[in-house]
Amino acid sequence: METATREVYWNISHHWVMYVLLVPTMAVALYGVWRHVQRWRAGKPVVRFDRPVMRLKRLIRFGLLQISLWRDPLTGLLHAMLFWGFITLTAATTVVMIHEDLNIPLMQGRFYLYFQSLFVDVLGLLAIVGTLLAGLQRWVLRPRRLVFSGEASCLLLLVFTILVTGYLLEGWRIAVTDDPWGHWSPVGRVVADVSAAFVSDAGLRTAHVVVWWFHLVLVFGFIAWAPYTKMRHVLTAPLNIFTADLDSRAGTLKPLDFETAASFGVNSLEQFTWKELLDLDACTECGRCTDACPAASAGKSLSPRDIILDLQHQLHEADVSVLSAASKAASDPDSGPALPIIDTRPALSPESLWQCTTCAACVEACPVSIEQFPKILDMRRYLVMEEASLPPMLAEAVTSLEQRGHPFRGAQASRTDWTDGLDIPHFRDVEDPEVLLWVGCGGALVDRNQSSTRALARLLQKAGVRFGILGRDETCTGDPARRIGHEFLFDAMARSNVERLESAGVRTVVTSCPHCFHTFRNEYPQFGAHLEVFHYTTYLARLIGEGRLVIDPAVTESITLHDPCYLGRHNGITQAPRDLVGRVTGRPLKEMRQHGAQSFCCGGGGGMSFLEEEADTRVNIERARQVVETGADTVAVACPFCTTMLEDGLGAVSEERSVAVKDIAELLWDSVSSDSSDGDASTDHIDSSDD
Amino acid sequence: MKILVCLKQIPDPEVAPRDFRLDENNLIADPASAGLVTNIFCENALETALQLKEAAGGEITVLTFGPAEAEDVLRKALAVRADHAVHVINPGLLHPGSSGAACVLSAAIRKLGSFDLLMFGREAGDWGEGQTAGLVAEHLGLPFVAFVDSLQTTESGLHIVGQTDSGREELTAAGPVVVSITNSDANVPRIPKTRDIMMAHRRDITTWSLEDIDLTEDLVREAAGSVEVTELFIPEKDTTCEFITGDSADERIDAFARRIVDVIGSI
Numbered sequence: 018m019e020t021a022t023r024e025v026y027w028n029i030s031h032h033w034v035m036y037v038l039l040v041p042t043m044a045v046a047l048y049g050v051w052r053h054v055q056r057w058r059a060g061k062p063v064v065r066f067d068r069p070v071m072r073l074k075r076l077i078r079f080g081l082l083q084i085s086l087w088r089d090p091l092t093g094l095l096h097a098m099l100f101w102g103f104i105t106l107t108a109a110t111t112v113v114m115i116h117e118d119l120n121i122p123l124m125q126g127r128f129y130l131y132f133q134s135l136f137v138d139v140l141g142l143l144a145i146v147g148t149l150l151a152g153l154q155r156w157v158l159r160p161r162r163l164v165f166s167g168e169a170s171c172l173l174l175l176v177f178t179i180l181v182t183g184y185l186l187e188g189w190r191i192a193v194t195d196d197p198w199g200h201w202s203p204v205g206r207v208v209a210d211v212s213a214a215f216v217s218d219a220g221l222r223t224a225h226v227v228v229w230w231f232h233l234v235l236v237f238g239f240i241a242w243a244p245y246t247k248m249r250h251v252l253t254a255p256l257n258i259f260t261a262d263l264d265s266r267a268g269t270l271k272p273l274d275f276e277t278a279a280s281f282g283v284n285s286l287e288q289f290t291w292k293e294l295l296d297l298d299a300c301t302e303c304g305r306c307t308d309a310c311p312a313a314s315a316g317k318s319l320s321p322r323d324i325i326l327d328l329q330h331q332l333h334e335a336d337v338s339v340l341s342a343a344s345k346a347a348s349d350p351d352s353g354p355a356l357p358i359i360d361t362r363p364a365l366s367p368e369s370l371w372q373c374t375t376c377a378a379c380v381e382a383c384p385v386s387i388e389q390f391p392k393i394l395d396m397r398r399y400l401v402m403e404e405a406s407l408p409p410m411l412a413e414a415v416t417s418l419e420q421r422g423h424p425f426r427g428a429q430a431s432r433t434d435w436t437d438g439l440d441i442p443h444f445r446d447v448e449d450p451e452v453l454l455w456v457g458c459g460g461a462l463v464d465r466n467q468s469s470t471r472a473l474a475r476l477l478q479k480a481g482v483r484f485g486i487l488g489r490d491e492t493c494t495g496d497p498a499r500r501i502g503h504e505f506l507f508d509a510m511a512r513s514n515v516e517r518l519e520s521a522g523v524r525t526v527v528t529s530c531p532h533c534f535h536t537f538r539n540e541y542p543q544f545g546a547h548l549e550v551f552h553y554t555t556y557l558a559r560l561i562g563e564g565r566l567v568i569d570p571a572v573t574e575s576i577t578l579h580d581p582c583y584l585g586r587h588n589g590i591t592q593a594p595r596d597l598v599g600r601v602t603g604r605p606l607k608e609m610r611q612h613g614a615q616s617f618c619c620g621g622g623g624g625m626s627f628l629e630e631e632a633d634t635r636v637n638i639e640r641a642r643q644v645v646e647t648g649a650d651t652v653a654v655a656c657p658f659c660t661t662m663l664e665d666g667l668g669a670v671s672e673e674r675s676v677a678v679k680d681i682a683e684l685l686w687d688s689v690s691s692d693s694s695d696g697d698a699s700t701d702h703i704d705s706s707d708d
Numbered sequence: 709m710k711i712l713v714c715l716k717q718i719p720d721p722e723v724a725p726r727d728f729r730l731d732e733n734n735l736i737a738d739p740a741s742a743g744l745v746t747n748i749f750c751e752n753a754l755e756t757a758l759q760l761k762e763a764a765g766g767e768i769t770v771l772t773f774g775p776a777e778a779e780d781v782l783r784k785a786l787a788v789r790a791d792h793a794v795h796v797i798n799p800g801l802l803h804p805g806s807s808g809a810a811c812v813l814s815a816a817i818r819k820l821g822s823f824d825l826l827m828f829g830r831e832a833g834d835w836g837e838g839q840t841a842g843l844v845a846e847h848l849g850l851p852f853v854a855f856v857d858s859l860q861t862t863e864s865g866l867h868i869v870g871q872t873d874s875g876r877e878e879l880t881a882a883g884p885v886v887v888s889i890t891n892s893d894a895n896v897p898r899i900p901k902t903r904d905i906m907m908a909h910r911r912d913i914t915t916w917s918l919e920d921i922d923l924t925e926d927l928v929r930e931a932a933g934s935v936e937v938t939e940l941f942i943p944e945k946d947t948t949c950e951f952i953t954g955d956s957a958d959e960r961i962d963a964f965a966r967r968i969v970d971v972i973g974s975i
Contacts (some may be wrong), residue, residue: 406900420745431725431726
């Protein structure tokens with residue numbers, strides 16, 4: 018039997034014209050790519066090609082397997098169909114090129130039948146299904162997160178037409194040549210049979226020539242146009258995933274060198290790094306960031322997607338020569354912003370920038386590793402440090418941090434009020450201390466949280482942990498300052514805290530607040546700290562594991578859990594809080610719609626707990642509704658800010674159903690004290706106002 | 709316009725009540741028990757001055773009389789772009805009071821030369837006397853307007869709007885004038901730009917001793933002598949809660965009204 022193959026051009030003459038057309042096509046496409054590269058190069062330097070193996074692993078995970086797309090199964094499926102179809106068809110075209118132009122006979126035998134015919138045929142069909150599903154999503158389901166642009170619709174129609182005409186060409190060739198291996202291309206075979214039933218061979222030959230050139234023009238048009246559209250993500254997305262920040266967890270911000278920095282924060286395109294500019298071009302307009310954003314979900318104007326897209330428009334509109342010149346002059350602090358961005362477009366208004374809770378849901382949701390909220394923070398830094406322009410209530414929080422070491426203007430409590438009657442020693446007075454209990458401003462100065470802090474301290478006492486506190490010597494870690502954008506103040510607070518802990522001989526810290534935890538664990542190392550840091554949930558779980566603390570299930574109420582952003586998403590700690598709640602109830606908890614790494618912010622991060630929110634767009638009310646939805650009696654929390662935000666939120670939706678907010682430490686202490694004689698915790702919540 | 713703003717450093721009025729202590733021997737607030745801040749009304753005065761300067765041009769000199777640590781209030785003023793800072797060091801006088809302070813400030817102002825506008829906070833958050841501005845005006849023989857919350861330059865001079873017991877007064881000052889500033893929505897103190905904070909630490913501050921302004925400790929003590937602190941204590945706040953009972957709403961309202969009359973009668 019003859020070796021299986023097919024003639025490449027068959028019905029087409031003058032195919033040299035294709036090579037002539039390829040020249041301007043590639044020229045236009047490469048010019049588009051080159052322009053992007055030029056723009057990115059205007060950004061500040063940053064090292065992002067080190068540790069190639071780690072980067073390659075990321076690329077496989079997020080670029081090839083696209084794991085984050087599957088959170089929405091429909092999108093995961095349709096994108097995988099398009100993606101693998103695209104790869105396969107590109108590979109098949111490359112095989113044709115090698116076979117025909119390099120004269121290496123690849124297209125024959127089994128490889129021709131199994132891959133070039135059957136596999137390509139099936140994957141191409143899946144790609145068509147993919148475009149149909151994408152059409153279904155874009156034109157019928159219309160999820161709010163998408164950008165409904167003419168460009169996106171055109172691209173989808175273009176891809177669909179290219180795929181369909183490809184099958185017409187294949188089918189008509191099979192029909193006219195009566196291809197003996199035609200059944201290895203099942204879709205082509207069906208097209209052949211259907212076409213042959215209605216049209217003569219001569220008719221099919223003519224149609225084939227016309228559609229072949231049409232198909233070619235569409236494909237070349239697509240290639241030339243792609244870099245100028247969101248299809249550029251075919252190149253920029255993998256590059257962006259590969260060059261992502263390997264060192265920082267999403268919520269970890271970078272320090273500033275105040276002696277050398279030309280600008281404190283960013284208000285001009287050239288003040289971003291090249292990677293941050295690449296971020297802008299990696300965006301696929303999918304809108305997952307805005308969909309996940311708590312502020313946007315609550316109806317505020319903040320939209321991480323639009324921030325990226327508005328910045329992208331600014332970048333594309335910028336004259337490349339102006340951008341390069343600005344980049345060269347960027348080291349001069351007097352040069353000012355050459356290509357200002359803040360307040361130039363709706364998404365970049367200060368009002369929106371001041372709505373971000375720094376929860377990093379946007380970064381977590383982005384399938385192509387764009388860092389949306391660090392850009393918001395860069396712009397906040399500019400507003401606060403270069404312009405001294407920030408909402409008055411945040412200015413008060415900053416002033417209070419500066420003068421009193423805590424952000425709560427008008428706080429009446431002292432740092433040790435909560436210790437009344439508990440005999441908690443100062444760290445310096447503890448012999449051979451195991452840990453420093455870092456109480457935090459939220460745990461010490463806010464009345465509501467004092468009972469949580471008392472419960473935590475009692476649990477540590479019960480477990481026989483040798484611990485102490487800093488009492489009046491404790492000051493804020495600086496987290497609110499850093500997230501409001503006052504890096505200068507944070508810098509000073511961080512340095513003084515690191516020095517204080519060092520001189521006190523502290524090696525292990527247990528924090529009650531996830532914000533303190535995050536700052537100690539991920540940000541103080543930037544200032545030379547070498548501390549072992551625990552959030553109290555992981556520390557208590559460890560004490561239980563070691564048998565030092567025994568918790569019997571004694572709580573009967575049904576419980577749901579709110580994952581604090583700075584514990585779950587920023588630090589990946591989602592299991593310890595669940596284990597602890599499981600200990601006190603002895604059964605699994607009722608999960609909220611959004612939990613774990615996909616948790617929904619309480620609305621209090623990023624300094625936002627110090628702002629008055631508009632009544633109809635409050636984030637904590639959105640979250641409170643999710644709490645109520647679970648039907649649980651109690652929501653367990655592990656953060657003083659979440660506690661007060663959720664209590665406020667639940668208070669506002671209380672007509673639906675009343676749900677209690679309890680810190681996990683309170684739940685554990687309730688459990689411990691209800692079955693032993695030494696506890697008086699059940700009255701503790703009521704009595705705490707007398708402390 | 710040449711503007712002078714006097715600033716006072718005081719113990720933080722927002723210190724947690726439980727943390728606040730007195731130095732019983734010296735009859736002062738225990739310096740270790742509360743942080744030191746710029747008196748808020750002085751900050752309101754400085755903010756008003758900064759706005760005037762932005763609107764009409766001019767120069768702002770800030771002046772303080774206090775111990776070495778009081779330099780901090782001057783640095784903060786320089787950070788929001790005051791032009792010059794002068795520090796008269798308090799050699800350790802515990803109770804200069806308004807009279808002593810006015811004596812020192814007036815001497816310093818005489819040495820500094822003439823100003824078009826001299827601004828003070830309406831009172832300080834520590835002793836709350838509210839006398840210094842008026843006494844300085846007396847020393848310098850200048851007109852004085854108290855409780856001012858708005859100042860504007862006009863062709864005929866300074867347009868001054870102040871608060872009085874019975875309403876508001878509007879005045880125009882043609883020559884140099886002393887004003888004490890109260891807080892308003894318009895003079896909420898700004899926060900400094902970071903670069904200005906960094907620059908403020910490198911700026912020069914004129915430091916004078918009492919002798920530099922032709923005074924001695926004894927002279928200041930003499931000036932302050934009209935007021936003597938004999939006792940200092942933290943007032944005890946006593947809160948009691950009482951529930952009014954009664955079978956019907958009318959009875960409870962009746963009992964409530966009687967109780968109010970009792971309480972008022974006993975004061």
